[in-house]
Amino acid sequence: MKLLAFNALSTDAPGLKVIELANDADPQQLDLSGVDRIDLNFPKFTDGRAFSQAFLLRRRLGFKGEIRATGDVLVDQLAQMQRSGFDVAVLRADQSMEIAQRVLAAYPGHSVGKYQGDAVDIAPHFITAV
Numbered sequence: 001m002k003l004l005a006f007n008a009l010s011t012d013a014p015g016l017k018v019i020e021l022a023n024d025a026d027p028q029q030l031d032l033s034g035v036d037r038i039d040l041n042f043p044k045f046t047d048g049r050a051f052s053q054a055f056l057l058r059r060r061l062g063f064k065g066e067i068r069a070t071g072d073v074l075v076d077q078l079a080q081m082q083r084s085g086f087d088v089a090v091l092r093a094d095q096s097m098e099i100a101q102r103v104l105a106a107y108p109g110h111s112v113g114k115y116q117g118d119a120v121d122i123a124p125h126f127i128t129a130v
Helices: 049-060 075-084 097-105
Strands: 002-004 018-021 037-042 066-071 088-090
Touching: 002 097, 037 049, 049 066, 049 075, 075 088, 075 097
Parallel strands: 002 088, 018 037, 037 066, 066 088
Antiparallel strands: none
16 A cells, blocks of 8 residues: 655646545446546544445446545554555645554555455455455
């Protein structure tokens, strides 16, 4: 997962089709043709609807572009964001990039050798084919 500092956030994406999706919007209503990136907003860290949106986009709708977490993004949420299908997280201004990198490094088991599938890797390690 790529991490961005809040001050490095740029809404400019020349040549890319970007959708900023409100956290109460239904991703299933989107026309995803030609979309390169979808920004999902966490208005408060206690509001997890963007996790469900990311999961729907990856697993049910097969979206292959970038899914970016914006808003009230804390380092505590990063491992779950990665498992839900996010590619990029824009950290809240008071969050430390160094701590965020350590948090992600502390959970390498989410990507290989896990007992439970997720939005990115559907099959658990003991299943050879899906």
